Amino acid sequence: MNLIKNILNQKTPFEQDSKFRSKDFLEEMKNLMEHHYENSEEFRNIIINNEYVLTSNKLEELPFIPTRLFKLLDLKSISESEIFKVMTSSGTSGQSVSKIFLDRSSASIQTKVLNHIVKSCLGKKRKDMLIIDSEETIKDRKKFSARTAGILGFSSFGRNHTYALDKDLELNLEKVQDFISSSNKNPIVIFGFTFMIWKNFFLKIQSENFNVCFPKNSILLHGGGWKKLHSEQVDNELFKESLKKIGINYVFDYYGMIEQTGSIFIECSQGYLHCSDYSEVIIRNSQTLQPLAFNQEGIIQVLSLLPTSYPGNSLLTEDLGMILGEDDCKCGKKGKYFIISGRMKESEIRGCGDTRVI
Numbered sequence: 001m002n003l004i005k006n007i008l009n010q011k012t013p014f015e016q017d018s019k020f021r022s023k024d025f026l027e028e029m030k031n032l033m034e035h036h037y038e039n040s041e042e043f044r045n046i047i048i049n050n051e052y053v054l055t056s057n058k059l060e061e062l063p064f065i066p067t068r069l070f071k072l073l074d075l076k077s078i079s080e081s082e083i084f085k086v087m088t089s090s091g092t093s094g095q096s097v098s099k100i101f102l103d104r105s106s107a108s109i110q111t112k113v114l115n116h117i118v119k120s121c122l123g124k125k126r127k128d129m130l131i132i133d134s135e136e137t138i139k140d141r142k143k144f145s146a147r148t149a150g151i152l153g154f155s156s157f158g159r160n161h162t163y164a165l166d167k168d169l170e171l172n173l174e175k176v177q178d179f180i181s182s183s184n185k186n187p188i189v190i191f192g193f194t195f196m197i198w199k200n201f202f203l204k205i206q207s208e209n210f211n212v213c214f215p216k217n218s219i220l221l222h223g224g225g226w227k228k229l230h231s232e233q234v235d236n237e238l239f240k241e242s243l244k245k246i247g248i249n250y251v252f253d254y255y256g257m258i259e260q261t262g263s264i265f266i267e268c269s270q271g272y273l274h275c276s277d278y279s280e281v282i283i284r285n286s287q288t289l290q291p292l293a294f295n296q297e298g299i300i301q302v303l304s305l306l307p308t309s310y311p312g313n314s315l316l317t318e319d320l321g322m323i324l325g326e327d328d329c330k331c332g333k334k335g336k337y338f339i340i341s342g343r344m345k346e347s348e349i350r351g352c353g354d355t356r357v358i
Contacts (some may be wrong), residue, residue: 016332036311039077043311070098110262129158133190187217195225214247268331
């Protein structure tokens, strides 16, 4: 926890180089592993039954668990009385969802860290914010989904919030145009989930030939939903070029998951996702799960200093990607920078998720 406080006191969360990861970050990760081993029976069973070793001098040798285990088990390192909030992933009909258990301390740290990371992109001064979603999404706080958490978390970085979609997720053009007019040509922030921005917002504007142009230097921050766009042959470059047509020249993607809320990976000016000082990424071979060198595609493993109320510090995702470098990105940020190349096929997912838990 002291390490997180030290990073929060930094001017930006992208100041530490590889030496930090191999020393301070590693030691804190080992402490967190011990904490969860002592306080989570489910995590302890995973470690024992898989003969994992909690202590190592290398990050890539520490235990990791598949994100899908959060759909199968109630993984937590706190008592029932300490549970402050339960977050759930956005599962489609018939699918199980992940459940993430937070105490007050964990929820507070997630908020502070998210604030630190996002302000490095948007700046400290809050701007008027257009949210590409319906206000109905956040009204039922009992259903605290990943989408709800995202809107509530990122809305704190804007002011005068306006929701662009109605309850049926249809674009309210008049509302959007009034919002743009009220900005008096000052830059604004647009936030939303990638697929909804494309389908419910941009394509609607394009198909109806609506006259929409955002103020100069407006910023769009978006994340999630790339799987659906890839099936429609829409990549990051096309996405950005399309949004320029309506005056949005600064577009930043972010990569994150409800299992590690707060420690997101945000896109830099060069178009790469960056590890912050709160996080790390490792790429593993999809067959052997051995760590891979830079510029080799494999399964993305994400590590975070944040989770203390549940054992989510070292997770094997179902996403594919590759690390392009470390400490030498032209944007000036330290740490590893990487790209996401897609999702694993269902057969591959079953193969890498075979962690014995009984």
